[in-house]
Amino acid sequence: MHLVTVVVLAAASAAIAWLAFYVFWWLPLIAQRRYREAMLAFSTAVELRFPAHRGLCERVSKLSVAVGQELGLRKRRLLDLEMAATLRDIGLCAVPYAMINERNPDSWTAAESIAYERHGEVSAAMLELVPRLAHLAPIVRNHHIEFASSEPISGVLRSQIPLEAFILSAVTAYVRAADLQGMFLAREALIADAGTVHEPRVVQALLRVLPSVRVGAVDAGDLVRS
Amino acid sequence: MKESRQGYRFAWLWVCFGLSAAWLIVQPAPRSVPASLLLVLAFTAFGAELADVKPMPKGAHFAVTGAYLAAIACFWSPLAALVTDIVVMLLAGAVRRQSQRAVGERFLSRGIACALASAPLQLLPWNARVGESAPIGVLLFMLVFGGAIQMVGFAFAKLRDEAFRGWTEALVGVNPIRLLAYVVVGALLAVICRDRLTWVVPLTLVPVLAFRLGVMRREAVADAYYDTVTALTLMLQRAHPDTHDHLDRVARTAERVAEQLGLGARRSELVRAAAVLHDIGKIAVDESVLDKPGRLTAAERAHVENHALWGAQILTPIHQFRELVPWIRHHHERPDGTGYPDRLNGVEIPIESRIIAVVDAFDAMTGGDRAYRRPMSQDQAIAELRRCAPTQFDSTVVAAFAQVIDEVPS
Numbered sequence: 202m203h204l205v206t207v208v209v210l211a212a213a214s215a216a217i218a219w220l221a222f223y224v225f226w227w228l229p230l231i232a233q234r235r236y237r238e239a240m241l242a243f244s245t246a247v248e249l250r251f252p253a254h255r256g257l258c259e260r261v262s263k264l265s266v267a268v269g270q271e272l273g274l275r276k277r278r279l280l281d282l283e284m285a286a287t288l289r290d291i292g293l294c295a296v297p298y299a300m301i302n303e304r305n306p307d308s309w310t311a312a313e314s315i316a317y318e319r320h321g322e323v324s325a326a327m328l329e330l331v332p333r334l335a336h337l338a339p340i341v342r343n344h345h346i347e348f349a350s351s352e353p354i355s356g357v358l359r360s361q362i363p364l365e366a367f368i369l370s371a372v373t374a375y376v377r378a379a380d381l382q383g384m385f386l387a388r389e390a391l392i393a394d395a396g397t398v399h400e401p402r403v404v405q406a407l408l409r410v411l412p413s414v415r416v417g418a419v420d421a422g423d424l425v426r427s
Numbered sequence: 428m429k430e431s432r433q434g435y436r437f438a439w440l441w442v443c444f445g446l447s448a449a450w451l452i453v454q455p456a457p458r459s460v461p462a463s464l465l466l467v468l469a470f471t472a473f474g475a476e477l478a479d480v481k482p483m484p485k486g487a488h489f490a491v492t493g494a495y496l497a498a499i500a501c502f503w504s505p506l507a508a509l510v511t512d513i514v515v516m517l518l519a520g521a522v523r524r525q526s527q528r529a530v531g532e533r534f535l536s537r538g539i540a541c542a543l544a545s546a547p548l549q550l551l552p553w554n555a556r557v558g559e560s561a562p563i564g565v566l567l568f569m570l571v572f573g574g575a576i577q578m579v580g581f582a583f584a585k586l587r588d589e590a591f592r593g594w595t596e597a598l599v600g601v602n603p604i605r606l607l608a609y610v611v612v613g614a615l616l617a618v619i620c621r622d623r624l625t626w627v628v629p630l631t632l633v634p635v636l637a638f639r640l641g642v643m644r645r646e647a648v649a650d651a652y653y654d655t656v657t658a659l660t661l662m663l664q665r666a667h668p669d670t671h672d673h674l675d676r677v678a679r680t681a682e683r684v685a686e687q688l689g690l691g692a693r694r695s696e697l698v699r700a701a702a703v704l705h706d707i708g709k710i711a712v713d714e715s716v717l718d719k720p721g722r723l724t725a726a727e728r729a730h731v732e733n734h735a736l737w738g739a740q741i742l743t744p745i746h747q748f749r750e751l752v753p754w755i756r757h758h759h760e761r762p763d764g765t766g767y768p769d770r771l772n773g774v775e776i777p778i779e780s781r782i783i784a785v786v787d788a789f790d791a792m793t794g795g796d797r798a799y800r801r802p803m804s805q806d807q808a809i810a811e812l813r814r815c816a817p818t819q820f821d822s823t824v825v826a827a828f829a830q831v832i833d834e835v836p837s
Contacts, residue, residue, distance in 0.1 A: 206622070209562055209614045216611045217634050224641040232648050234746065239655040241744035246662055249711035249737050291658070294665040298713040327661045333647075333654045 236280070240287040247290050251301055254290070257376065262286035264410070265365075265372045271406040272364065282365045285340040289369060292323030321345055344369040349397045367400035371407055374399070384411075440582065444535050447542030452506060460502045464625045468495050468616075469511045471628050475612075475635050476519040480642040489605055491635050493576075494613035496541065497568035501561060502620045505545030512537050532583060540575035544568045562617040569613045608638040652747045656700065659707055659741070666710050667717060673790055678702040681786045683834065687827040688778070698779050701751040705758050705783050708738030732767045735759050754779040758787065763818040781821040785812060785828050788820065805832065 244258035265286045269279050293301065296317055300309065309317065325342035328334045343366035371391065378387035388411065395404035472495035479490035492515060500508035516533055547567050551560065612631050619627050664671050682699035690698065709717065712734050716727045723731065739756035742748040757771060757780040764772030792808040803811065809829050816822040 205559055205562055206618050209618045213611050213615050216607055217637070220634055220637045220641065224637050224644060228641060228644040228648065232644065232651065235648055235651045238745040239651060242655065242741050243658065245744065246659065246710050246741045249741065250666065291662050292665070294662045294710060299715055323665065327658070327665065330661060331654045331657050333650055334658060
């Protein structure tokens with residue numbers, strides 16, 4: 202074989218190997234890192250505006266991903282679920298600061314309650330303005346949807362609501378209830394609401410993953426990364 | 428009138444193209460590869476043309492078709508390369524539904540480039556060109572071909588009085604990954620053609636497609652950055668609806684001031700991004716305090732002043748914003764050391780923060796986002812900036828700002 206041939210083939214093989222490494226390993230890794238950094242920034246912003254939400258984003262997103270994994274969602278959908286869990290409350294920025302931070306929900310007027318309840322819609326509208334996040338809008342819009350509700354807030358049929366929205370709805374309700382009443386009562390409420398407020402399959406999956414998540418045996422973030 | 432002058436100017440390019448074609452026709456065409464290999468090369472060239480990429484959002488498309496043309500020019504004849512290129516361009520233009528003008532321009536530039544690139548081939552002895560030194564011939568053709576296309580692009584821009592990105596950037600500042608993909612495919616084709624390995628030719632599309640995928644993934648990473656900026660500013664606008672125009676004005680002016688101060692194109696662009704995000708910490712500020720018409724209490728003032736820290740805190744996790752974080756944290760520092768949050772003074776304050784501070788203050792004074800205060804005129808605001816220059820604002824930045832403020836559209 203000619204020397205030039207050997208040199209060209211060796212150099213081409215090395216270049217192609219490097220290109221493959223760069224394209225199939227390095228760039229996806231960087232993309233994933235940027236994705237997580239962005240999520241951290243969004244959750245920091247929401248938690249700074251509403252200090253009572255501190256840690257909520259992380260818990261909801263980890264638990265949601267664990268439930269998604271249990272329900273067999275693929276990696277791409279798990280990433281979207283994690284991002285939707287982080288961004289679900291960005292619409293709360295449109296709700297007055299003092300109303301959430303300084304007043305009890307019992308003292309809200311009817312108009313204020315409606316403004317709060319619309320935060321899912323507002324979050325979705327904001328995401329629709331960002332091309333690469335617009336696909337998360339249906340999940341975020343319905344993240345407080347009730348399973349048996351005859352008139353979903355977005356006016357769409359139940360079959361058109363993504364499973365991820367039901368996961369977020371159940372997980373958010375569980376985490377909030379666990380904060381207020383403790384895990385046992387939150388779990389009981391979850392079981393009682395299966396089939397009415399929450400999607401039964403989601404409740405079953407949540408009940409299955411709860412023990413391992415509670416004792417820290419499963420890090421949902423690691424599940425997505427693996 | 429202008430159009431007829433342009434048409435006259437373009438006629439010269441057609442004359443050049445005619446001379447190029449004549450030059451290619453009179454050249455000897457000693458074929459050294461079978462027709463089947465030529466056909467496979469032509470088909471693969473068409474595939475490469477369709478697998479083009481656009482590395483920059485506003486940049487030109489890039490395809491490695493030149494490598495296949497180089498192999499045809501070296502092992503068959505430059506005229507065959509030109510004919511192949513014309514067919515490939517017409518077919519690809521039809522598939523992509525490109526305008527006749529775009530196809531015509533590419534037709535002209537590739538024809539002239541082909542003729543220019545064939546000249547150095549004549550310097551190589553035929554046996555060397557298709558034998559041991561085949562990779563040198565192919566790479567030589569590709570380099571001249573690529574350079575000539577850039578030159579013709581420059582001529583087109585000149586004839587149309589359009590901006591061209593510049594000679595050095597076009598010829599020297601080529602993306603190394605683009606160059607690597609181009610050279611790898613060219614060198615491989617030289618060896619393949621010399622050894623008549625017809626069936627291997629389509630495999631050369633593998634690095635082309637890998638390169639394409641790489642460019643698309645890089646674009647996705649870059650898009651994530653813009654999406655993050657957009658989503659964060661949307662959050663701020665929802666919390667404080669008056670800020671949108673303010674941020675836009677401050678960003679545009681801050682970039683111009685940075686350029687005026689000689690910070691360089693990349694840094695000026697970063698200053699623009701920092702200016703867009705400088706008030707992002709206000710997401711966490713109570714809007715009723717921020718919009719309060721009267722004087723703020725000490726507690727309210729402390730709450731509002733926290734926005735610089737909060738802004739830095741929100742952006743710190745993001746790798747791409749690592750340079751911007753200190754600029755945002757310190758955009759309310761004062762040269763006399765009485766600013767916040769860290770009471771830095773003079774040169775301790777990043778120049779980018781000093782730029783944002785001046786532009787932000789000017790916009791606030793001229794009515795920007797303070798509904799409760801009567802806006803000042805532009806001259807009054809500049810006079811106020813100059814008055815406060817030694818203590819509150821950087822004098823050099825204020826001087827640069829006064830120079831550029833008339834140029835920036837409001």
